[in-house]
Amino acid sequence: MMTPKKLHILLIEDNPGDAMLIEVMLAESSLPFSLDHATFLYEGIERLGQEDFDVVLLDIGLPDSSGLDSIVELINKSPVTPVVMLTGLDDEEAAISALRMGAQDYLVKGRINSGALLRSIRYAVERKRVEEHLWSSRQFIQSVTESTPNIIYVFDLISNHVVYVNHTVRDMLGYDIDDIEELSPHIYERLLHPDEILRLPELLERYETAGDGVIVETELRVKHANGQWRWLNTRDVVFTRTAEGRPRQILGTAQDITERKYMEDAVRHFAYHDSLTNLPNRRLLTDRIRLALTQASREGHKAAVLCMDLDNFKEINDGFGHEAGDGVLREVARRLKACLRESDTVARTGGDEFVVVLHKTVQEEAPAIIAEKIISSLHEPFIINSHSLSCTTSIGISLYPVDGADSETLLRKHTP
Numbered sequence: 001m002m003t004p005k006k007l008h009i010l011l012i013e014d015n016p017g018d019a020m021l022i023e024v025m026l027a028e029s030s031l032p033f034s035l036d037h038a039t040f041l042y043e044g045i046e047r048l049g050q051e052d053f054d055v056v057l058l059d060i061g062l063p064d065s066s067g068l069d070s071i072v073e074l075i076n077k078s079p080v081t082p083v084v085m086l087t088g089l090d091d092e093e094a095a096i097s098a099l100r101m102g103a104q105d106y107l108v109k110g111r112i113n114s115g116a117l118l119r120s121i122r123y124a125v126e127r128k129r130v131e132e133h134l135w136s137s138r139q140f141i142q143s144v145t146e147s148t149p150n151i152i153y154v155f156d157l158i159s160n161h162v163v164y165v166n167h168t169v170r171d172m173l174g175y176d177i178d179d180i181e182e183l184s185p186h187i188y189e190r191l192l193h194p195d196e197i198l199r200l201p202e203l204l205e206r207y208e209t210a211g212d213g214v215i216v217e218t219e220l221r222v223k224h225a226n227g228q229w230r231w232l233n234t235r236d237v238v239f240t241r242t243a244e245g246r247p248r249q250i251l252g253t254a255q256d257i258t259e260r261k262y263m264e265d266a267v268r269h270f271a272y273h274d275s276l277t278n279l280p281n282r283r284l285l286t287d288r289i290r291l292a293l294t295q296a297s298r299e300g301h302k303a304a305v306l307c308m309d310l311d312n313f314k315e316i317n318d319g320f321g322h323e324a325g326d327g328v329l330r331e332v333a334r335r336l337k338a339c340l341r342e343s344d345t346v347a348r349t350g351g352d353e354f355v356v357v358l359h360k361t362v363q364e365e366a367p368a369i370i371a372e373k374i375i376s377s378l379h380e381p382f383i384i385n386s387h388s389l390s391c392t393t394s395i396g397i398s399l400y401p402v403d404g405a406d407s408e409t410l411l412r413k414h415t416p
Helices: 016-028 041-050 069-077 089-100 114-133 138-145 168-173 177-183 187-191 194-209 258-272 282-299 313-320 322-338 366-379 407-413
Strands: 007-012 033-038 055-059 083-087 105-108 151-156 161-165 216-223 229-241 247-256 302-310 345-348 353-361 382-384 387-389 393-400
Touching: 007 016, 007 041, 007 114, 016 033, 016 114, 033 041, 041 055, 041 069, 055 069, 055 114, 069 083, 083 114, 089 105, 089 258, 105 114, 114 247, 151 168, 161 177, 168 177, 168 229, 177 187, 187 194, 187 216, 194 216, 194 247, 229 258, 258 282, 282 302, 282 345, 282 353, 282 393, 282 407, 302 366, 302 407, 313 322, 313 387, 322 345, 322 353, 322 366, 322 382, 322 387, 353 366, 366 393, 393 407
Parallel strands: 007 033, 007 055, 055 083, 083 105
Antiparallel strands: 151 161, 151 247, 216 229, 229 247, 302 353, 302 393, 345 353, 382 387
8 A cells, every 4th residue: 555645735824823733733634744834925935945845825814925916926936836825714805816816725714624624735736736737648647537536527519528527526416427428418408507508608708719728717506416506616728629720629627616605605794794693784784775775766766764773782781791682682683674574674783783774665654654663573572591671772764865865874864
């Protein structure tokens, strides 16, 4: 049995605690490795110029980091060395952008375990190796394609036929190779999500304009054999051409990025929603008000903004603790949503502050009626941890276009 190759890993991390945690996780894994540690970006770049590394683990928040440009600097210094991003939750958006700039993967600090770290390193090293050496020999292709964690395929664009696919397709999508062959030549309709089929002409046009060796990368949804949709990241090159020079076959790799897409969605949701109540936050509220005003102006309706403060919330927090206060806020959110239409918006903008946006308000008295409904709903006791708590509210009402024509004015006009 062959001993796995020892990986030479460069960790660029300025936080001693995080660096130690990474080293412990690597030691807990089955991965043979040697680890070099740099605390500044410039040190890491110098090391890359002096030694060969199999993978770089890069903290995006280094003291001398230049943001996304630091990824470019590393790749320019050593194009053959894959980079895995280490980031805090606040850096998610930057990390997602970094993937598009050449980073192979990213891991979120606080959510890393040894298994995830090992998988990420192995993926980064393996994918980079496939990209750099796939063309070297037929024997190399045969050995790598059946061991890589990614699907590797050759697809004929003219006959819509899968010429070759490795066995990873079974692990990733649940299909045997024979199943894939049977899907041709209707593979687009059978496998692609309807939205991806609409984008298909654009993708095919990219193959037409791509030069030899140019990677065409895209993200698309593909149907698993169990009926679920999986997100794949595909990287293709034109493999053969017709006598006229048009693309005939493409050679590509496909990586399952479903979990990453879910995380991106979660990050986007977190950016626009209150973490306690899951209601829209002030950022999303502003967009919703603008939408309501645009619709009202276009259709000749009114729109209303109701600004609310909970009158005795501080007493609940002080007397029964923050856990009880959080329970009240969550229940307030639930009751507010129950008072509104699906088309309306309720947002939490502060500790005990909520805002309601009434879209398409036809009757001028409707906001006052809704306000009374809310007051009545919140008048009912809140049963939190066996305590019966009372929490009333004050509501200020602003009406578009009478009280203002923009979100800031309407939010400020009748704040209670």
